[in-house]
Every structure is written in structure tokens, then in C-alpha cells.
Amino acid sequence: MVLVDLTTGALIAEPDAAATVLEPSADHDMLETAAGGNAGPIAIMFPSFADGRGFSLARILRDRLGFTGEIRAVGSLIPDQSQFLLRSGFDTAEIADPGAAESWNASLAHIRRSYQPSARNPLPLRWNxxxxxxxxxxxxxxxxxxxxxxxxxxxxxxxxxxxxxxxxxxxxxxxxxxxxxxxxxxxxxxxxxxxxxxxxxxxxxxxxxxxxxxxxxxxxxxxxxxxxxxxxxxxxxxxxxxxxxxxxxxxxxxxxxxxxxxxxxxxxxxxxxxxxxxxxxxxxxxxxxxxxxxxxxxxxxxxxxxxxxxxxxxxxxxxxxxxxxxxxxxxxxxxxxxxxxxxxxxxxxxxxxxxxxxxxxxxxxxxxxxxxxxxxxxxxxxxxx
Missing domain, CATH: 3.40.50.620 (HUPs)
Known part of the structure; x- marks a missing residue:
């Protein structure tokens, strides 16, 4: 598994620890169990890049359950999702091809402003x-x-x-x-x-x-x-x-x-x-x-x-x-x-x-x-x- 750090754009060839994997269908009890007393990574599966349920799960983990550990996005992902993953609360994303790191980096720098609050705000809100x-x-x-x-x-x-x-x-x-x-x-x-x-x-x-x-x-x-x-x-x-x-x-x-x-x-x-x-x-x-x-x-x-x-x-x-x-x-x-x-x-x-x-x-x-x-x-x- 190769991960890209959504904050720095750096590649992580050998992740530090195995993650607790959650399917996009995970209910609140499953999320609470994963977040409770768990300092290790939580990985959220994306069956396809068009499945947006994982974004909601990350927001729940951050905003409602107060999870402060690493959240990984794994599965079918594309570089265009990078900033949305970061703003939803993800720290890292799995990439199948390490050669695509440049595309992920370009996507991370592409959007300069946003108009909504998020779990993280690496981008300035509104124009001024x-x-x-x-x-x-x-x-x-x-x-x-x-x-x-x-x-x-x-x-x-x-x-x-x-x-x-x-x-x-x-x-x-x-x-x-x-x-x-x-x-x-x-x-x-x-x-x-x-x-x-x-x-x-x-x-x-x-x-x-x-x-x-x-x-x-x-x-x-x-x-x-x-x-x-x-x-x-x-x-x-x-x-x-x-x-x-x-x-x-x-x-x-x-x-x-x-x-x-x-x-x-x-x-x-x-x-x-x-x-x-x-x-x-x-x-x-x-x-x-x-x-x-x-x-x-x-x-x-x-x-x-x-x-x-x-x-x-x-x-x-x-x-x-x-x-x-x-x-x-x-x-x-x-x-x-x-x-x-x-x-x-x-x-x-x-x-x-x-x-x-x-x-x-x-x-x-x-x-x-x-x-x-x-x-x-x-x-x-x-x-x-």
C-alpha cells in the first residue's frame, strides 16, 4: 500500500500501523466503536470514486465523535478528490500508482478558496x-x-x-x-x-x-x-x-x-x-x-x-x-x-x-x-x- 499525505503531498510507502477498516455502509455504532479509545488509523473504503458516503463518515468521526487520529481513504480514488478528502477530515489517501503522485500534488494545490466550513480548513474561506x-x-x-x-x-x-x-x-x-x-x-x-x-x-x-x-x-x-x-x-x-x-x-x-x-x-x-x-x-x-x-x-x-x-x-x-x-x-x-x-x-x-x-x-x-x-x-x- 502506498499513501499520499493530503497535507504535504508526500508519499508514504510504508504506513506506520495497520488500520481499522470501515465500509461505507458502517452505522453510527460501528463508527463509535472504531473511534472509542482508538488512537490508531481508521481506513474508510471507497468502492468507487462516485460513492460519496465515505466523506460523510469522516465528518462524523471528526465533528461528532471527536476522533483525532489518522483517517485514511482507501479503495477507488482519483486525484480530483484530494482536497475534498482533506476538508472532510481525511489525512491520507491510498493510491494504486505511485507515479500518480504528481497529479495528486497538482490537485491539492488547484483550488485556492472555498465557500463552506469543513472538518479542516486548509483553504481560505470566501474571497476576503x-x-x-x-x-x-x-x-x-x-x-x-x-x-x-x-x-x-x-x-x-x-x-x-x-x-x-x-x-x-x-x-x-x-x-x-x-x-x-x-x-x-x-x-x-x-x-x-x-x-x-x-x-x-x-x-x-x-x-x-x-x-x-x-x-x-x-x-x-x-x-x-x-x-x-x-x-x-x-x-x-x-x-x-x-x-x-x-x-x-x-x-x-x-x-x-x-x-x-x-x-x-x-x-x-x-x-x-x-x-x-x-x-x-x-x-x-x-x-x-x-x-x-x-x-x-x-x-x-x-x-x-x-x-x-x-x-x-x-x-x-x-x-x-x-x-x-x-x-x-x-x-x-x-x-x-x-x-x-x-x-x-x-x-x-x-x-x-x-x-x-x-x-x-x-x-x-x-x-x-x-x-x-x-x-x-x-x-x-x-x-x-
């Missing part, structure tokens, strides 16, 4: 409801000074999976400590914490991952780039081709960071970041919360209004786990070949891509929506050449 929700969250967060309370507000206001992408920098470590202290949970699971393992991280970053997992008792997922795309990039530009031009460097960031990030954020309703307004001129207007149209989620920066002094004071007061590179003059830490220590008085971002012009040095993770949509993927650049 999500933008209004983001604006309201921005207002609420700005009125609250305590970071732990801000984290709780984020969990309360965002209905769906919340992802936290951490670089293990000072700001992100502060947020990770606050998440651990807040004890917030969504649908029975902690906020999804992950970091982008570009293949070129400092060893100290990976050591900080391990220490943080032990200290805060949470798993930090390592999200890696597609090996084929990295191979094609290096074949085209060379091992250190990113230093030859800004376009080459942006292509490297696109493959190693932006695409893996977008994959990890797929299906999330909220995205927590460590952006602060005084980190650089390009980030001077960062809101506490805003609707990210390109990714279809609310992007939250709970430290947007914090100063360096506030960050350092929090770190000292809570004995936050800190990357040892910071003590060596590294402020903003990215990939090892692209990061250097800064001199006293230099801009905090001066150590990133120091061979480039000083203004707007971003990797593409936090560019404006209009810039993001205009970015040319590596594959298209190759065709154009």
Missing part, C-alpha cells in the same frame, strides 16, 4: 475572509506585550495547522522557547516545527537542533531540497556558482530553500516566523500578522516589534538555547558558504551574501507576494537559455 482574519490577528497581537500570550492568541485565532519555520537564530530560539512554555496544541499535536536543511548548514546549526529538541521536548523536522533539482542546479552553475551572479544565487536559494519551504507549508493555515522590523531596511514594515496570498495562509511574526535589547533580555531571563556561532560574531546565520561574521557596527545582515549590494539581500522566503510570483523557476530559466 482570510485577509480580514489576518488584519484582526495583527491588531490583537499588537495589543498584547507578553510573548507566551501572543503564541496562545495565534493558536486560538488560526483554525488549522500552524507551521513554524526556524533557522535556529536568536529570534527563532526565543519563539521556540515561548511555544514550549505556552503548551499550545492544535488538533492534539504540537505546532509543526521545522528547519530547512539546505545541505550546506554549519555543523553548529545541527548541534543546536539536537540541543533544542532535548531542552524543549519537541521534534524539529529537517526539510531537505529535491536531490534531482540540486544536482541539475550544480551541473548548470557549478558547486560555487551562486557567487558568480545575483541570479545564480537566487536560483540556489530557490532550489535549496524556497521550494522546500513551500512544500513544508502546503496545507498550513498559519506560518510563524522570526522576522523583526529592525533586522534590515527591507523588513522595516513587517506586520505582526498578514495574509500571504501566494501561499494561502496567515503569516505571523510575533517578534515584529521587538528590539535587539528585548530579544537578548528574554534569552538571558529564560536561559534560551543559543547557537554558539553567535558568540563568534555571526548574527544572521544562513548557509555556511554564504555567511560570515560581522564587524562591530555593521548591519546585522551584512554577513549574508557579503559580495552583493547591501540593499534588499533576501533569499526569497520573505519577499513580497508580487516579487514571489514573478520569480523564474530554475527549470524555466534552463528552457529560456
Amino acid at each position: 475572509a482570510s485577509a480580514k482574519a489576518a488584519a484582526e490577528l495583527d491588531r490583537v497581537l499588537a495589543a498584547e506585550d507578553d510573548l507566551v500570550e501572543r503564541i496562545k492568541l495565534i493558536a486560538d485565532c488560526i483554525d488549522g495547522r500552524i507551521a513554524f519555520s526556524t533557522s535556529l537564530g536568536l529570534e527563532d530560539q526565543v519563539i521556540l522557547q515561548a511555544i514550549a512554555e505556552s503548551g499550545v496544541t492544535k488538533a492534539g499535536a504540537a505546532v509543526d516545527v521545522f528547519t530547512l536543511d539546505t545541505g550546506r548548514l554549519f555543523p553548529e546549526v545541527l548541534e543546536t537542533v539536537e540541543l533544542s529538541e532535548l531542552r524543549y521536548r519537541t521534534r524539529i523536522r529537517l526539510v531537505v531540497p529535491d536531490a534531482r533539482e540540486v544536482e541539475e542546479l550544480v551541473t548548470r552553475d557549478g558547486v560555487y556558482g551562486f557567487r558568480q551572479s545575483v541570479d545564480n544565487r537566487k536560483s540556489c536559494c530557490e532550489v535549496r530553500k524556497v521550494r522546500p519551504l513551500n512544500r513544508a507549508l502546503r496545507g498550513a493555515q498559519g506560518w510563524i516566523t522570526g522576522l523583526r522590523r529592525d533586522q534590515s531596511q527591507a523588513r522595516a514594515d513587517v506586520p505582526m500578522a498578514a495574509w500571504d496570498e501566494a501561499r494561502g495562509l496567515i503569516k505571523v511574526s510575533p517578534l515584529a516589534d521587538w528590539t535587539d535589547e528585548q530579544v537578548n533580555t528574554y534569552i538571558d531571563a529564560h536561559s534560551v538555547v543559543v547557537n554558539p556561532l553567535h558568540a563568534q560574531g555571526f548574527v544572521s546565520i544562513g548557509c555556511a558558504p554564504c555567511t560570515r561574521a560581522i564587524e562591530p557596527g555593521e548591519d546585522p545582515r551584512a554577513g549574508r551574501w557579503w559580495w552583493e549590494a547591501e540593499d534588499k539581500k533576501e533569499c526569497g522566503l520573505h519577499v513580497a507576494d508580487s516579487e514571489q510570483r514573478s520569480a523564474v523557476p530554475v527549470a524555466q530559466e534552463e528552457k529560456a537559455a
